[in-house]
Amino acid sequence: MRKNANKWKIAFFTLSGLVLLLVITVVLLFYKHFPEVSEDHFIQQSPSMDEATFTIQTNKGRLNSLIASRIEQTPSEISYMVELQEDKVQFRSAFRVLGQEIPVTVNFLPEVVANGDLLLKVETFSLGLLSLPVEQVLQLISGWIDFADWVVTYPVDRLVEIKVTEIRVNEKDTMHFRFTRFDLEQDIIELEMIVE
Known part of the structure; x- marks a missing residue:
């Protein structure tokens, strides 16, 4: 019975580690592809003087x-x-x-x-x-x-x-x-x- 309990603990921690790794990967990808808005994002660019x-x-x-x-x-x-x-x-x-x-x-x-x-x-x-x-x-x-x-x-x-x-x-x-x-x-x- 102890062997079965250890198997479940190993499976639980392995699954928890994979979920945690997946969450960290998703968060890192999110921050990489969706950066925070910079201060100059809402500043209007001056129009070009070119014709x-x-x-x-x-x-x-x-x-x-x-x-x-x-x-x-x-x-x-x-x-x-x-x-x-x-x-x-x-x-x-x-x-x-x-x-x-x-x-x-x-x-x-x-x-x-x-x-x-x-x-x-x-x-x-x-x-x-x-x-x-x-x-x-x-x-x-x-x-x-x-x-x-x-x-x-x-x-x-x-x-x-x-x-x-x-x-x-x-x-x-x-x-x-x-x-x-x-x-x-x-x-x-x-x-x-x-x-x-």
Whole structure:
């Protein structure tokens, strides 16, 4: 009977040792895989100052379609169009004088400036058969048509500035654009979209 009691004691202590070893292993694994929360866990990380930049490449045909659809969506008393041609940007419109439509055509040479905006320099213009200074034609055009806030005319300098850097897509102003290339002869137009 003593032998049976010793067997039960050995079995009991062996089983107790295995259970204790199992509990210790589970506790160690728990602490290893689930560490305690550190003090900086709930501190908000400062946002990154980096910006994401995406390059958009298009051509004259696609940009002409976009310009035409934007002009269509913008109500104006005077009809006009802007078209990218072989090597220039052309503005065409007409205005009524004494019951007759007088055509207006202005040809611009595009140039990307350092900040990514687009400058349009007047190359040629026609206003019916009248010979008017370019400054007056640009003043007339800016007086007739309500351009977007980011299209600015400088009649004295014979320039129109397309401030694509001021175009905002959303209210939070986290996305903006800039031209990197505007080559009409090669039919390559590139913009960068910057997301901050």
